[in-house]
Amino acid sequence: MSLDDLVTALEQSHLAAWVSSSPLILGALSGFHLIGFTLVVGTALVSGLHMMGVAFADRPSREVIAIAVRVMVAGIALSVLTGIVQVSPRAGAALANWIFVAKMTLLAGAIAAQVVVPRFAARADAGTVFELRVWSVVTTILWLAVGVMGAAFILLE
């Protein structure tokens, strides 16, 4: 199945018809999408501030990052799921839009960068704290950029 087939199948699905059937559905999905975004950026900020020694400074990094990652995974799952449902009636148009494509590229980059953080955290006691700080800032910026591109997609679409 090619990408075109997948896009056509998504646009003609019952899911797409359901989303298009009422603006309230899109509004609710958008609300849950934003809750997901808040969970992701919130936990990225908390773990970043922890690595700066500002938040939960008395707790071991391994512990703080492990909890943050769990909440973040829930946020990513929520925003990816609601994002796919929201875009289903106009998947083709979205994929032809550079802002949406940039957002998906940033999303892939943010997830890839995020996967590295717990690995640093596991080694944090062995003197890799500086790398962890840099990486926390990088991931937070990437997540914020995903959100900015999400908002830009609505405003400039």
Ligand code: HEM
């Ligand atoms: C496969 C993944 C995703 C898809 C397909 C997707 C799709 C979309 C779409 C279609 C919109 C516009 C909604 C509208 O017209 O009202 C949007 C908005 C937005 N997206 Fe995503 N998104 C995804 C993942 C994410 C992630 C992971 C984040 C951040 C962590 C995010 C953050 C936002 C924000 C902040 C907005 C603007 C506010 C809103 O409408 O909720 N998106 N996204």
